[in-house]
Amino acid sequence: MVDIEALKENFLNQEIDSKEFVLDAEKMVTAARASGETREIYLNPEHADFQATPAILCSLASGRHLPIDFPKLGGIPMDGGKAVECLAPVRAGVPLTGRTHLHDIYDKKGRSGRMILIVVRLELFDADNTHLATTDSRLVIRENNN
Amino acid sequence: MSIDTIADVEFGAELPTFTPDTSLTEVSKFAHAVGWGGARFEDHDAAREQGLPGALVPGIMGMGFLTSTIHQWSDNAVIEHIDTVFRAPMIADEPCQIGAVVTDIDEDTGLVELDMTLKNAADETRVFGTARVRLPV
Numbered sequence: 001m002v003d004i005e006a007l008k009e010n011f012l013n014q015e016i017d018s019k020e021f022v023l024d025a026e027k028m029v030t031a032a033r034a035s036g037e038t039r040e041i042y043l044n045p046e047h048a049d050f051q052a053t054p055a056i057l058c059s060l061a062s063g064r065h066l067p068i069d070f071p072k073l074g075g076i077p078m079d080g081g082k083a084v085e086c087l088a089p090v091r092a093g094v095p096l097t098g099r100t101h102l103h104d105i106y107d108k109k110g111r112s113g114r115m116i117l118i119v120v121r122l123e124l125f126d127a128d129n130t131h132l133a134t135t136d137s138r139l140v141i142r143e144n145n146n
Numbered sequence: 147m148s149i150d151t152i153a154d155v156e157f158g159a160e161l162p163t164f165t166p167d168t169s170l171t172e173v174s175k176f177a178h179a180v181g182w183g184g185a186r187f188e189d190h191d192a193a194r195e196q197g198l199p200g201a202l203v204p205g206i207m208g209m210g211f212l213t214s215t216i217h218q219w220s221d222n223a224v225i226e227h228i229d230t231v232f233r234a235p236m237i238a239d240e241p242c243q244i245g246a247v248v249t250d251i252d253e254d255t256g257l258v259e260l261d262m263t264l265k266n267a268a269d270e271t272r273v274f275g276t277a278r279v280r281l282p283v
Contacts, residue, residue, distance in 0.1 A: 027179040034176035035210025036166045039217050054228055055210035059180035079205055081275075083229035136229075 002073055002116065002143065007105045017064040017100040021124075023052055025092035031056050051089035057124065057133050058082040060098050065120050065139060067102070073116050074144030080117060083136040090124065090132050098122045103136060107143075114143045149220035152256045152281045161246040161260070164215040168203055173238040176207045190238070203236035208273040212262045215244045216279055223279045226257075230275035241267050246277075256283045 025045040032042040032053050041049045065077065090096065103121035107114050118139040124132045149155060170188065177187035185192035186202055193201045209230045216223050236242060242264055250259035257280055264273040 031176050031179035031207075031210065034167075034172045034179070035207055036164065036214035037210070037217065038214065039221075053210060054213050054225055055206045056180060058206045058209060059182065079232055081229070081231040082206055082209060083227070084209075085227045086225060138231075 001114070002071065004105055004107055004116070007071075011067055011070060011102050012105065013101055013103070014067070015099055015101050016067045017098075019098050019100075021060050021096040021098060022094065023056070023090065023092045023096070025050070028052050028056055028092055031059075045092065049089065051091055054084045054086055054133075057084050057086075057090060058135050058137070060096075060122060060124065060135065061137070064100070065137070066118070073141045075142050077118070077139035077141050080138035080140035082138070085134040087134070088130060088132045095127050096132070097125045099125070112142075116141045116143055149281070150222055152251065152253050152258070152283055154220075155248055155251055155258055155281065157248055157251055159248045161215060161219045161248075164211065164218060164244040165241065166211040166214070166244065168236070168238055168240060168242055170201055170238040173201065173203050173207065176210070177204055180204070180206065187238070199235060199237055200240075201238040203238055205230070205232040205236075205273065208232070208236055208264050209275070211242075211244050211264060212246075212273070212275060212277065215246055215262070216260065216277060219246075220279075220281060222281055223258075224281075225277055225279055227278040228275060229277075230262075230273055232273055234270065234272050236264070236266070236272045242272065249276075253283070256281045 040047045100122045104119040120137045122135045174188045190200045246260045246262040249261050260277045262275050
């Protein structure tokens with residue numbers, strides 16, 4: 001059985017990836033409209049406050065979810081959920097940088113065994129290094145004890 | 147009743163329900179727009195060949211449905227934080243409904259906490275979550 005505390009000690013809060021993004025206005029509108037969005041600030045690129053919806057921010061993923069030396073725990077990680085903290089509007093057509101680290105590792109035990117949950121945190125910054133948003137992706141891995 | 151300021155919000159109040167368009171056409175548009183195109187989001191038969199119950203609605207599209215519900219409830223609501231748990235797959239072309247309830251109000255800061263659920267036609271929860279929203283004081 002994997003030692004969760006050892007994983008936390010070895011892997012939390014170390015940057016594992018940095019990736020550049022530029023959001024496309026047309027795609028932002030398409031995704032917002034398909035989600036049922038009604039506000040002009042998400043649907044009209046000409047609006048002075050045009051910005052990305054929280055869900056679009058959660059689509060920005062690093063090229064790497066886990067550190068290269070992270071141990072194999074079992075099956076393929078499943079997407080257990082997403083969270084986003086919106087700190088400032090995220091605009092189309094401007095350079096963005098997403099820096100990723102592991103924020104938390106914990107487990108849940110059930111009748112079918114233990115699940116390991118890994119929170120992968122991406123912090124999004126603009127070119128002035130202003131922190132715009134933080135997104136969390138919860139990876140769920142069923143532990144393989146064989 | 148329109149929700150313009152924090153004074154308009156009542157503890158325990160339910161937000162108007164929202165029935166989003168989960169058609170394969172809209173799911174496919176969303177998936178492509180966020181760079182997640184592929185059979186699992188665009189083609190029921192191809193998704194079943196991958197062992198899935200049908201073409202999936204991306205989890206973050208479910209989050210988009212939740213945020214749209216909040217924005218339809220109040221033009222002035224600003225979402226500061228939203229956290230969603232993908233409890234079970236959502237299938238494209240299957241109807242679903244969003245519900246939300248006010249669980250906390252801070253009249254000094256204008257912050258409102260919401261519990262939110264996305265349920266399918268069988269009343270099974272597929273996505274649930276919480277949101278922290280700011281309204282004018």
